[in-house]
Amino acid sequence: MKISNKKASRKFPGAHVFLPKKGLENKQPVTGLDFASLYPSIIMAFNLSLEKMVSTLSEADELQRENKVLHNIEFKYNGNPIRAWTIRHENKPDQKGLFPKILERLGRMQNEIKAQLKPIGKEKEYMGKVKSRMDASGSISIVDVIKDVLSSTENMKKRAKMVKILDPFIDLSYDNFIKEYNSACFAYSSLNSK
Structure with a gap:
């Protein structure tokens, strides 16, 4: 393939490229890219590389x-x-070209991370309900609070899922439960930032 050294002297209609601002953006430093969205899909489908x-x-x-x-x-x-x-x-x-290969790989990695996030997210959500109930009531009895959270859940399928997740924490002390909750929050945040 021959690549031309000519540079475009005219502008393309319908597009504007902003010049980058140098420096570190601390307010919102991360951006997301959905690898199944329009442009990556077109790049992969038509082998644009x-x-x-x-x-x-x-x-x-x-x-x-x-x-x-x-x-x-x-x-x-x-x-x-x-x-x-x-x-x-x-x-x-x-x-396949370089760009489609990279986008496919990143898409697979994103799906793997989402799959890992799902159970941790549920654990974090259900433990968060227990922690909120403990904080609101002032109770540090894990057994009573978990039973209360489970009994207030009307959907039987959801309650069964909650039992599987919360059951291992019934015998923990308040401090150990909080450590486990913080660990679940950290794991979720770490995976969610990748």
Whole structure:
């Protein structure tokens, strides 16, 4: 693939790129990316990666003679038609470009972390109910508070799930319960920040 050294002298309609501000942003330092959202999905589906882009008709013809499947990209730039192609991956790992491979890997990692988060989130939620009830009532009897929380839960399936999670904490002291609760909160926060 040949890469041109020419730089665009005109602007593309419909897009504006803001210049980055140098420095550390402490107020909201993390941003999220949903790897199943529109742009990552398009990048993965159409194999949009620099090393899989073809910009000349002669190179596209040559690749088609080699039985490569190409995706045609056409748009107008300053009134002039622009044409390029990407080499389709046909779901073969050796045909995928760098960007699609990275996005797929990040998507798998995100799903794995979400799967790990789910049970910890429930544990944190149910233990939080017990802690809130203890704080509100001033009681430090774990057994009584857990029984109270369970009896106030009307949904039998949810109550059964709560029993499985809260049962191991019945014999703990207040201090040990709080340590376990803080540990669950820390584990959830750690995984949720990845």
